[in-house]
Amino acid sequence: xxxxxxxxxxxxxxxxxxxxxxxxxxxxxxxxxxxxxxxxxxxxxxxxxxxxxxxxxxxxxxxxxxxxxxxxxxxxxxxxxxxxxxxxxxxxxxxxxxxxxxxxxxxxxxxxxxxxxxxxxxxxxxxxxxxxxxxxxxxxxxxxxxxxxxxxxxxxxxxxxxxxxxxxxxxxxxxxxxxxxxxxxxxxxxxxxxxxxxxxxxxxxxxxxxxxxxxxxxxxxxxxxxxxxxxxxxxxxxxxxxxxxxxxxxxxxxxxxxxxxxxxxxxxxxxxxxxxxxxxxxxxxxxxxxxxxxxxxxxxxxxxxxxxxxxxxxxxxxxxxxxxxxxxxxxxxxxxxxxxxxxxxxxxxxxxxxxxxxxxxxxxxxxxxxxxxxxxxxxxxxxxxxxxxxxxxxxxxxxxxxxxxxxxxxxxxxxxxxxxxxxxxxxxxxxxxxxxxxxxxxxxx
Amino acid sequence: xxxxxxxxxxxxxxxxxxxxxxxxxxxxxxxxxxxxxxxxxxxxxxxxxxxxxxxxxxx
Numbered sequence: 001x002x003x004x005x006x007x008x009x010x011x012x013x014x015x016x017x018x019x020x021x022x023x024x025x026x027x028x029x030x031x032x033x034x035x036x037x038x039x040x041x042x043x044x045x046x047x048x049x050x051x052x053x054x055x056x057x058x059x060x061x062x063x064x065x066x067x068x069x070x071x072x073x074x075x076x077x078x079x080x081x082x083x084x085x086x087x088x089x090x091x092x093x094x095x096x097x098x099x100x101x102x103x104x105x106x107x108x109x110x111x112x113x114x115x116x117x118x119x120x121x122x123x124x125x126x127x128x129x130x131x132x133x134x135x136x137x138x139x140x141x142x143x144x145x146x147x148x149x150x151x152x153x154x155x156x157x158x159x160x161x162x163x164x165x166x167x168x169x170x171x172x173x174x175x176x177x178x179x180x181x182x183x184x185x186x187x188x189x190x191x192x193x194x195x196x197x198x199x200x201x202x203x204x205x206x207x208x209x210x211x212x213x214x215x216x217x218x219x220x221x222x223x224x225x226x227x228x229x230x231x232x233x234x235x236x237x238x239x240x241x242x243x244x245x246x247x248x249x250x251x252x253x254x255x256x257x258x259x260x261x262x263x264x265x266x267x268x269x270x271x272x273x274x275x276x277x278x279x280x281x282x283x284x285x286x287x288x289x290x291x292x293x294x295x296x297x298x299x300x301x302x303x304x305x306x307x308x309x310x311x312x313x314x315x316x317x318x319x320x321x322x323x324x325x326x327x328x329x330x331x332x333x334x335x336x337x338x339x340x341x342x343x344x345x346x347x348x349x350x351x352x353x354x355x356x357x358x359x360x361x362x363x364x365x366x367x368x369x370x371x372x373x374x375x376x377x378x379x380x381x382x383x384x385x386x387x388x389x390x391x392x393x394x395x396x397x398x399x400x401x402x403x404x405x406x407x408x409x410x411x412x413x414x415x416x417x418x419x420x421x422x423x424x425x426x427x428x429x430x431x432x433x434x435x436x437x438x439x440x441x442x443x444x445x
Numbered sequence: 446x447x448x449x450x451x452x453x454x455x456x457x458x459x460x461x462x463x464x465x466x467x468x469x470x471x472x473x474x475x476x477x478x479x480x481x482x483x484x485x486x487x488x489x490x491x492x493x494x495x496x497x498x499x500x501x502x503x504x
Binding site: 009010011027119123 | 484499502
């Protein structure tokens with residue numbers, strides 16, 4: 001393959017790290033100035049902090065810029081200019097599309113984009129899809145409900161941009177989507193990990209279709225949940241579909257900021273479009289190396305209508321120690337997004353990331369894809385229950401052996417003991433989009 | 446990597462497209478079919494700036 005064909009943009013994607021930093025600093029200065037001059041919200045925030053555009057000369061200066069939290073966005077929305085509030089940098093007439101967050105952590109946040117920002121969304125997606133091997137001969141099936149959530153809208157427009165044929169599988173039900181994929185010989189799809197596994201299950205049980213043999217999907221981009229970077233979940237998806245699965249992480253209020261490339265070495269941060277900083281959770285100090293995980297603070301460097309500057313995303317991430325063989329100089333994250341600061345919680349005094357439980361459950365082939373974790377309080381003590389399902393007809397369906405394996409692996413991965421409940425296949429809830437498998441009920445008791 | 450590509454020359458062409466599109470909008474007398482399509486051209490031009498023009502002084 002010619003060098004130029006390996007990248008969406010070889011000029012930017014292979015910039016030496018010091019040049020990339022120079023570009024990020026220049027872009028941060030521009031977006032800061034733009035927001036300071038055009039958004040009442042940002043002007044107030046920065047004036048109160050005593051920072052003006054001319055003060056941003058180094059990365060150290062950037063770290064003095066106040067962070068933005070979701071609660072601040074919620075506080076201004078619903079006011080003029082309605083419904084976004086005064087974070088907007090453009091008149092309402094320049095806003096061409098509305099989306100909102102799912103509201104998983106509270107009141108949904110409204111997000112305005114101009115036509116230029118929507119091009120920017122498509123650009124970021126085109127870059128990531130190209131890195132995952134999508135080309136103009138691909139027929140990409142998008143089995144998601146086209147609605148107010150940004151979800152895979154960006155995939156649609158990004159794929160169009162790089163020349164793919166996009167099949168919008170919007171209001172079809174799961175069976176109809178699978179049959180349409182088969183009929184059209186779709187080569188790729190994008191969905192949440194939960195839905196990728198759920199579709200495979202439906203195909204086998206209800207349609208007697210084995211996705212790996214009877215369908216032609218060979219590339220899957222997953223987003224919306226952590227599963228794409230959980231090795232056992234990724235393995236299950238790849239085996240079920242006979243396809244390569246690539247992770248992508250983005251967010252409504254941020255953009256499409258990271259992706260796995262075809263080398264599957266970890267999540268690349270698109271450092272030409274985003275500045276990612278990792279903060280120590282306790283001290284707030286910036287972590288620049290791969291030695292420890294921390295909380296992400298992110299800036300979308302080119303998003304203009306409703307800017308995202310030093311947004312405290314609460315995502316827990318860690319820089320990877322290695323460079324990717326793909327030749328991109330965009331840095332890698334180790335283990336993808338490990339969790340959200342909101343989700344990583346102390347149980348029995350131990351810090352627990354729910355993705356660790358997922359990794360254990362899905363590494364045991366006798367268990368189904370579904371599981372549920374309940375954290376409760378018995379008196380003063382935390383109590384944690386893991387519910388799993390047995391796959392029917394497994395030759396090694398020896399519950400005691402599986403129980404021993406679970407106890408052992410959970411202890412190693414999470415350092416906790418669990419009450420284990422085994423359920424019949426199909427007994428636990430199924431989810432179509434984002435799953436809610438971790439339920440911390442302690443505050444409600 | 447950038448040295449293998451005509452970044453500076455491409456950036457000049459991007460600027461020329463931007464200027465031509467803006468001039469077109471300036472003489473449109475408010476014809477929506479012109480103005481709105483120029484808006485879209487300019488949004489695409491911005492993506493070219495992100496990909497090429499922003500790099501000129503750096504690469």
